[in-house]
Amino acid sequence: MSPGAFWLAVVGGMLVTFATRASFFILPQTERLPRLFLRGLRFVPPAVLGALVATMVADPLAESGFRTAWPRLAAVLVAAIFGWRTRNMWGTIGLGMVSLWVLQSVASP
């Protein structure tokens, strides 16, 4: 990405982010919006985050193969189970990182 394209993306990203945050603060009549649009908004975070986690875990597996990248898959599963039971964000991240380090040292001592 060229510096020009990067800064264009930063300014554009600022505008669209500010637009979503300011949307209902400056919109006079919210009741005229389509109901389907409003109902769909709540599914955007799980859809996008699910897609991101999947591609970020699948990418190294596709690139370097299961034999090298399996600790990432295993660590993300450990973190998912812990996170699901505790809902502790930093515990989830911390346990996932520690699991990856331990499993990587086991995989390639």
Place this chain on the structure above:
Amino acid sequence: MTPMTTPSARSPRAEFLGGARDQLPLLLGVIPFGLIFGALAIEAGVPPLGANGLSLFVFAGSAQFVSLNLVETGAPALVMILTIFIVNLRHALYSASLAPHVRHLPARWRLLLAYLLTDEAFAVAQARYRRPPLETAHWYALGTGLALWTSWQLSTLAGVFFGARVPASWSLDFALPLTFLALLLPALVDRPAWVAALGGAALAILLHGLPYNLGLVVAAMTAVGIALATEGRQESLAANSSAAKEKT
């Protein structure tokens, strides 16, 4: 409801400091997040000014992390803007939720609070808006928003310079999917939300061949549509079963 004695409104200064104080527990989590962002930005090849620019202008953790992924893969600016928009669509919900409380404020106040409307600021501010008197509550929202904003800018700055010394063997990049995972789990409140997450995940892998990470955008939008259809089907099933019960 029995009328209660109205407590007198607190001073703007007391509200501002109260908002900043109540943000402190969240800062314990946010500051390391900012350090990681600054460090990963440098790792992704973003110049220091660019990393701080993302924090200053976009000012949205998840979207900034996603941006790093797109910078690394050389996505076009439009895809990055569209992705930031989709990742940040949830802010429209916060905006809708707080709108009744800020509608009376002057435009400059509404725009300032909108700029500061992050996940963390919303979480703290909405709790304040349940406790009247609310005459000076916008100062509380400003205090909590600015506490987070300052911490995010400074931790990004520190992470940018600390990051150059973080060894690659620490696999810092793995904090990205882990953080998204941790942010994803609390959103799985019902079956349609699960459908959105699992649908988004499966479709993103299936559509990974699309150029410029467009697969992510298409997967997310399609998953939202499938989740809406699931929710609609659930509702009509529930309506049918309750109608059947009434007949018997």
